[in-house]
Amino acid sequence: MRFGRTSASVFGLVGLAALAPAPVFAQQVGEAASDSSVIIVTAQRRSEAQVDVPITITSLSSEALATANVAQLSDIGKMTPALRFDFSGGFFQPTIRGIGTAVITSGGGGNVGIYVDGFYSPNPLAADFDLISVEGIQVLKGPQGTLFGRNTTGGAILVSTREPSTAGNSFEGRARYGRYNEAAVEGLANYVISDRVALGIEGQYRRGDGWLHDISNNDKRVGDYENWSVRLSMKAELTDSVEVLLRYKHGQVDDPSSTLAATFENDEFGLGAPFGGIPGTFTTAKNKIASGSVPEFFRSNTDVLQGTIKADLGFADLTSYSQYRNEKVNSSLDLDYSGADIFQLGLPNNNETWSQEILLTSKPGTRLQWTAGLFYFQNKDQYITFIDNAGSGPGERIRFGGSSTTVKSYAAFLDATYEIVPDRLFVTAGARYARDKVDDAYFNTRFLAPFLDLNGNGIFDMGTEPEAPGGRVYISEFQPEAAEFAKDDRITPRFVIRYKPTDRTSIYASYTKGYKAAIIDVGGSCQNAPFECAQVKPETINAYEVGFKYESAGLSLEGAGFYYDYKDLQISLFEAGTASIVNAAKSEIYGLEGQLRYNFSPAFQFSAGASWVHARYKEFNNAPIYTRCSDFGQDFFNANCAPNGVTFLVIGQDLENVTMQRTPEFTGFVGARYTTEIGGGELALSGNLSYSSSFFFGPSGIQFRQGGYETLSLRAQWTAPDDRWYIAAYGDNVTDSRYRTAVQYSNFGIGTNWSKPVTFGGEVGVKF
Template identity: 70%
Template sequence: MKNLRTRTSVFALAGAAALASLPAAAQVDGAAGQQDSAAAGEGAIIVTAQRRAEAQVDVPISITNLSSAALETASIQQLADIGKVTPALRFDFAGGFFQPTIRGIGTAVTTSGGGGNVGIYIDGFYSPNPLAADFDLISVDSIQVLKGPQGTLFGRNTTGGAILVSTREPSTSANAFEGRVRYGRYNEARAEAIANYVVSDRVALGVEGQYRRGDGWQREIATGERVGDYENWSFRLSMMAELSDSVELLVRYKHGETDDPSTMLAASLDTSDFGLGAPFGGLAGPYTTARNRIATGSVDEVFRSNSDVVQGTIRADIGFADLTSYSQYRSEKSDMSQDLDYSGADIFQLGLPNVNETWSQELLLTSKAGPRLQWTAGLFYFENTDTYLTYLDNAGNDWNSRVRLGGSSTTVKSYAAFLDATYEFTQQLFLTVGARYSKDKIVDAYWNHQLTAVEVPVPDISNDKLTPRVVLRYKPTDRTSIYASFTKGYKAAVLDVGGSCQIALTNYTCNDVRPEDINAYEVGFKYEERGLSFEAAAFYYDYKNLQVSIFRTGTAEIINAATSEIYGLEGSMRYEITPEFQLSAGASWVHARYKRFNEAPVYVRCAELGGAAAADCAANGVTFVVVPTTLENVTMQRTPEFTGFLGGRYETELAGGQVALSGNLFYSSRFFFGPSGIQFEQGDYATLALRAQWTAPDERFHVAAYGDNVTDSRFRTQAQYSSFGIGANWSKPATYGLEVGVRF
């Protein structure tokens, strides 16, 4: 309680500081400050990639900007779906862990204090938990995917980039309600509602909620019964209050619950480079490698989560600049139970509850539009306590049947200060210089002795990092930009309390998992004029000390891969051929290689080893082992060389209303799931989403037919590897259905 009171007091003081002694100036104009002169042009695309509102053509960062209409066109329902319209972006899951990768920079590390390489920000708030990062998109206005390191403006663990989600806010303009329901294949039912209520000319309330449920599409091979039924729901309450002509307050509370085992349901992996991945499958129980089937033991797989989020945003005009305060508390609890031998025998069912608690506070200052010097400055504090418990669930995953195996916990604290400034030398030449100083600490870390709850403390660690940014930008015209940039990013060090710390063979010594480090160089071109928006970029990354998760001694360890090199080309465009017909397209080529990977984990079947090694396999009851191998110039994990999409939307009048026909085609070349980058291949694949919608003349009613993956393309969505087996999850078959919506 003392810590709770202390943190609450700190947040209250931060808010009070923002409100104190403010001049009666003009009303605040948006969350991220004023837009520059170029953004004032009609039809300009506005983004907040530099923490202030600007025209996208003036921002020297590779950005995929997705409007609510673009999300609808591509049948995007959850955050992970945006990979279908974003070149060089992948979303992978390891069990219930949500792991984005941009241009080859991602992670498969799932451990206490680990985190991802792509920062996810929702309405300006950092969302660190990979077990709760994928969510349903209800009231989204736009999503911006920033590519390349964002270490200066967005901080730690953004070596790959950042994803910025902006949602609707309550408005004092008018009362409003919007709702829609949909029903589709596999009995998928979804309902959403958003309401805005005007209390006064300065206060408005917002309420939104969603419910989604459906049947699983896989069947258990022994019984033939369908498995994977799911049910998710959430609601959010918001209050917007104009406290004065210069101060605005937004307070939000969100609660969500998920019961969805789909990421837990894996068949055995069967690939040409390795073969059957279930070591006990043929020996002790039935198994399957079929894409629509699974083999499970007597205990069901589960993934359940429960989250509560409280956020407070204060925006204030303080005369010389705009001040924004972001205060956040997150409590997220989840429980997983997964069969890690992927067979019908009860060999090893892992239970993995997680408790995640986050406090964060950020103060952001942005300059006023007009002067030649535009700047952004800020202070950031972040604290996250991440606790894992591990259980043997062979007898059941209820709390009375579980057998305690161990667990681990860390508390991560991060402090940062940053400044980023752009100076206009002439109307055509601009220089941006920025830097962020960060100090990261891991404290109060421990791991649990096997089969007990006894906590073994681990010494604290800390590291400091300076992440600079330099950009030179030239504007041949008001609607054209050419830029060259250097940016630095890092992913913080990890205490391997969930892995090497617990291994007797290492004398319970933790691996020294150093911070990842990246130097990124990019040149780009942007154009926006007369219905055409186009941008292209070439990039080169020098990437060191990748944090890689491996299974080498019966437990997941984390090590550093030595060095990697990434370079490539990328382009995207949006073109309004006529007011009724728009096209969008994007493509990326990424050459990503481990330059040298010492002790890379290569999975080898015991039958190929022979001699004493094969005898050891037999003694331990396994059919494969991990052989540490030095690799040079091999492909990086989870990185297709080519990705691209093509989308279109056509509108015309029908029966007095408006018909909109839209579709999106996505393509990915082959890649490898294995951490060494040479195993567990997924071949190239393509998916197609289609939608047809009729909207009434008064725009208060619409009905739509939709289809996702209508070509029924089947591909692996993840490969899961442990000491007990190697499994594969498959893409969902074609889905289709109807949607009805109202608005007033």
């Protein structure tokens, strides 16, 4: 029997167990459970016991992250049901319960909000990062529009890290080395200046050799990477009721991994190589690629400045979050995914973010608990496009065009929970009002022409500023109605009723609404004849959920059923060699999810989770279906496919009741940790097994299938008796599962990225 089928059966049983009635399960294991602390979360913007929060939450402690060898944010998908992370080129795209996006455009954004220490991180080109000094991660499932705002239709990921402390000077560090010459060094130092002021300094350096080989360059190894970052923090208690935390972080990434793709091939679609495949210019092998004359790369440079003020106002607690982010990315993407040298896109990106949030939370202990806030957000993302393989010499770029969008958002929100029957019946109501505005959107004309020819009717000046470089066309002047359309007022409400049969059990039913903001398609349709900017409406989602939670000494258990009505999905279309964004689909999603943690004894902890998601496009008008030009007659090929080497085209079909993109029906995991005393120290053995059923990468939900697969992470760690140092051995993907991590598609070819082979290594750590 194949392992994948066995895994599915095992996870199916785990899922059913997790969804069983809590009192029955607790009766079976209650006697064996040992004491454990209550799990505290901040999903409602205030600290509460997880059992009292009516949201499906996967809460991951630093210990749980170590058990699964989690090093980067994308690794948490191994232990979070219904969560996927995908990369399109260097673009980081999370999906929760089928809610995600494959849209890549100026002003686009994602559907899952990522917050680090309370600060929103909007840039999909810099969202996956190394995890240093992490205390915990919370993954909130379902729309979070009331408390976290726009573009959280799928949910939110909250990362919390350590703060400097006046408790004493300390240092922690670790180093590891593994297969493919992967080496990493991390350190965190805490220095006490006074009884009220402390400094924190942390840094990390990570490098490794690539595991892929380029058939176009004598099988040379490719994919070497080098990443590093440093963060400085200062925490000061100004008075007994006011404290300030200032942070500055700088990071650099040089990692082409997400851009290195082999040619896609499967039985349903065939070969994704341009021109039907010229021998020697492509490879479908899992460990190889074929590059053109210009190597692919992805590099980023990030600076983040943050200030957090916390104050006790007596009647409530106030928190202020002030942030400035500047991220510069430079990348080169081979859009034919072969060595044929057809089209290589240079894609620098400059992203600048300002945000300010004021949060008020009630004091605990009263029947009315509430959270209120004001939020301001401004983000400018500028894309500069080049043709990287058309110059007269290696590394010479020809400017192709570009686009930019500045987005501003203003919001006010209030969310309150009232205890109707003491300790038993609770009702929650909340709403967020937001005004979103697209400001200063523009595009650069192709090859930087200062004017555009509209449908052959002569030269037409579309508001181009004479002094502006590169034929910059402002949407407010060129198409005022599009600019006016992008001003949007939204209200996202939330209603919950929750009942506690016992102090340790909650049952709830909720309704929430979310939206993904509108887009002016400056990166696509604006630049293509007839030069009419697509006005892409916001996506909207109405979500209903019923669930239960149970928590006792040593046991945490929760389950939920959900239904989503999801409309006006924003979809990328590639036609005639150009791209555009349109509202093209509406979907229906429902499913079940459950997870548990159980301490069989102080030495043995067990965790498991499973999710079943039935996600379907109810209607998908003009759905993008990738088709090989060679499947048509020669006359059609000559008329539609030959220019610029285009050998693939997208044809539109109206689809009904088809699976949604990047949404496996079943996902799950099982994790365990066992400790025992050896040599006076502690030996900890841990592992995490995750499973995903099959799904489709293609935007229509019916193309580019990936079958079910599993991954297994193992770790053995011995900690010295004085707890000052440890040594560990680890292995990732130890079953050596080979599966597609992405399918990249364009009019020039279809490519695929493959999972990394099994890796293993050793680690040492110290603290004093």
